[in-house]
Amino acid sequence: MGKINYAIELEIVEGKGCQVHHTGQEFQYPEDIGNVCPWLLDSVNGIVCVLQFGGTLPWKCQGTPYEKECDEKGVTTEFVRCPDLTSSSVVVKITRTKRGEPAEVGWA
Numbered sequence: 387m388g389k390i391n392y393a394i395e396l397e398i399v400e401g402k403g404c405q406v407h408h409t410g411q412e413f414q415y416p417e418d419i420g421n422v423c424p425w426l427l428d429s430v431n432g433i434v435c436v437l438q439f440g441g442t443l444p445w446k447c448q449g450t451p452y453e454k455e456c457d458e459k460g461v462t463t464e465f466v467r468c469p470d471l472t473s474s475s476v477v478v479k480i481t482r483t484k485r486g487e488p489a490e491v492g493w494a
Contacts, residue, residue: 392460393483394434396422400477404468407476415480423476426468430478433464437482452477460484 394415401408406423413422415434422430436443442462447453452465461483468476 391485392438392440393485394437395481395483396430397479397481398476399465399479400475402475403472404470404474404476407468423468425470426466426476426478429466429469430480433466433480437462437464437480 396413396415396418398407398409398411401411404423407426413419415430419427433443442456443454443464445454447465454465455461455463461481463482464480466478466480468474468478470476
């Protein structure tokens with residue numbers, strides 16, 4: 387069994403042209419996933435899985451508004467854009483924060 391010792395938060399940092407999401411919305415993952423558009427959630431899930439188990443993604447996005455943060459205090463950020471190809475421009479910031487003690491993960 388693995389251990390999960392991270393909190394995951396989703397924050398809409400750009401929310402133009404979307405009828406579901408707007409800038410400033412925040413969601414806890416997985417508690418609030420029912421409030422996230424399924425298309426955006428699908429784009430987020432793979433990255434969240436990597437972050438939940440301590441991984442990091444190789445891109446840094448240096449010099450852009452989407453530059454990632456990885457600090458010694460246990461905060462890591464990633465950004466994901468909604469796949470909607472119309473006028474929607476939704477970007478979600480995923481923040482992973484270390485918790486105190488890890489919890490056991492298992493299947494009930």
